[in-house]
Amino acid sequence: MKTLVKAKNEAGYESQGLKSYFSHVLCHLQKDLRLEWRSRDSVVGMLFFALLVVIIFSLAFDPTAAVSRQIAGGILWVALLFASFTALNQSWTREQRNRVLDAHRMSPAPASALFLGKALANLLFVVLIEVVLAPLFIVFYNLHALGQGWMLAVVMPLGTWALVCNGTFFAALSLRTRNRELLLPLILVPISLPALLGMMQATTAILTGESDPGIWIRLLVAYNIAFTTVCLLLFETVLSAD
Amino acid sequence: MMVKRSRIFGVFGMAWVALTLAAIAYASRLALVVAPTEATMGNVQRIFYYHVPTSMLSLLFPYVNFVASLFYLYWRRREPMRALTADAVAIAAAEVTVVYSSICLLTGMLWGRAAWGIWWTWDARLTSMLLLWLLYVSYLMLRKLSSTGQTQTLAAVLSVFAAIDVPIVYMSIQWWRTQHPAPVFGGGADSGIDPSMMPAFVWNVLGWAMWGIFLLLFRYGLERRRQELEQASALRAIEGSLEITQ
Numbered sequence: 001m002k003t004l005v006k007a008k009n010e011a012g013y014e015s016q017g018l019k020s021y022f023s024h025v026l027c028h029l030q031k032d033l034r035l036e037w038r039s040r041d042s043v044v045g046m047l048f049f050a051l052l053v054v055i056i057f058s059l060a061f062d063p064t065a066a067v068s069r070q071i072a073g074g075i076l077w078v079a080l081l082f083a084s085f086t087a088l089n090q091s092w093t094r095e096q097r098n099r100v101l102d103a104h105r106m107s108p109a110p111a112s113a114l115f116l117g118k119a120l121a122n123l124l125f126v127v128l129i130e131v132v133l134a135p136l137f138i139v140f141y142n143l144h145a146l147g148q149g150w151m152l153a154v155v156m157p158l159g160t161w162a163l164v165c166n167g168t169f170f171a172a173l174s175l176r177t178r179n180r181e182l183l184l185p186l187i188l189v190p191i192s193l194p195a196l197l198g199m200m201q202a203t204t205a206i207l208t209g210e211s212d213p214g215i216w217i218r219l220l221v222a223y224n225i226a227f228t229t230v231c232l233l234l235f236e237t238v239l240s241a242d
Numbered sequence: 243m244m245v246k247r248s249r250i251f252g253v254f255g256m257a258w259v260a261l262t263l264a265a266i267a268y269a270s271r272l273a274l275v276v277a278p279t280e281a282t283m284g285n286v287q288r289i290f291y292y293h294v295p296t297s298m299l300s301l302l303f304p305y306v307n308f309v310a311s312l313f314y315l316y317w318r319r320r321e322p323m324r325a326l327t328a329d330a331v332a333i334a335a336a337e338v339t340v341v342y343s344s345i346c347l348l349t350g351m352l353w354g355r356a357a358w359g360i361w362w363t364w365d366a367r368l369t370s371m372l373l374l375w376l377l378y379v380s381y382l383m384l385r386k387l388s389s390t391g392q393t394q395t396l397a398a399v400l401s402v403f404a405a406i407d408v409p410i411v412y413m414s415i416q417w418w419r420t421q422h423p424a425p426v427f428g429g430g431a432d433s434g435i436d437p438s439m440m441p442a443f444v445w446n447v448l449g450w451a452m453w454g455i456f457l458l459l460f461r462y463g464l465e466r467r468r469q470e471l472e473q474a475s476a477l478r479a480i481e482g483s484l485e486i487t488q
Binding site for chain 2: 166173174176177178179182183186187189190191193194197198219222223226227230234237238241
């Protein structure tokens, strides 16, 4: 909190430029990482949940190596999607304790910096889950990519950002509604469907090596650029919605 | 003066409904009796006169919703009373969108069963329309679940997201195989229908557009009355609380 105030004082009067904006983003990112480091609620919860989904699917489909290449891309993203719902809801509930959110609302710092910091923190959490989950996935589903495996390193962050950016935004949007936990998936999934299509198709293309994932990667890039811009522009409206 | 205005609206509305029903009746006669039977599909093709107009209209009303939402966001702080009218237009347009896209999907399924032998296929146009339907159902869910006072703003924000999503959805789903026929109008050299089918089609577009506008305005009026009622009860609550403190 002290660093936050300091950053604000430094930024508020002298330069309103990009540098001060990113110092705010960094501040929020540090705060979220520190909060998570102290509790470790979201990451542990997400990890266990994703693991359970992976195990349920392997019980349901009894995958052989050829079949699992076809379905693993879809299963991986479904697991990550469901797991990220649990963390996204929590990431804003934290800010409600001691009415911190009201303090954010009154602060002269740009609201979108709060959003960007939190979205980046959520991105890091989900990427961490992916890093832990990947070896388990390879073991449980006998995976061996037939396409260019290194492209997964491009697809995974792009797909994760597509989920997490809109997810953080809609979690804030559904924060003060009734049935918050119910509402988030109901509005996040329809909006994310093109991105989900893109990441699942790209991952399957890489694992099977049958088609070119390039077109889906381009789709993800376009989706990310469009929605990150809208999220940054509209976050202030959502934060002070009443 | 209020009474006079609402009476004028009432007379106008009655006339509009009568004209709409007449147009739909005439259009149905043209579509079901007058228009020639199609060469390959036979009478099954007549559902075309309902399927295509409703699908065209269900792509039109989301624009009304989007523009009204933008106006709401612009007026929200500057002119709150005007913003409420924009919001009433937005919710009316969203509900009409859901109704028309549902009709489009249902008639499409009936036609698909008869022409292709299957109710549904994950083809580009069908999936796009289903996603449009999903987006606007989620819009209505958000309106239903959010607490009063911020519903309008949150819904307007979601409408902007939906508007940006639709072209991306359309583009992404184009990259799948296509089973649905190319657009009948403006779909290349081979497109277009026989001139003898044109009156039935045009009258159906007109009739269902008038019906859609009637639904929109009716729902708008209903929403305005609900807003006025809400404001009146809020005012009474404030007055009541003032009396207690005195």
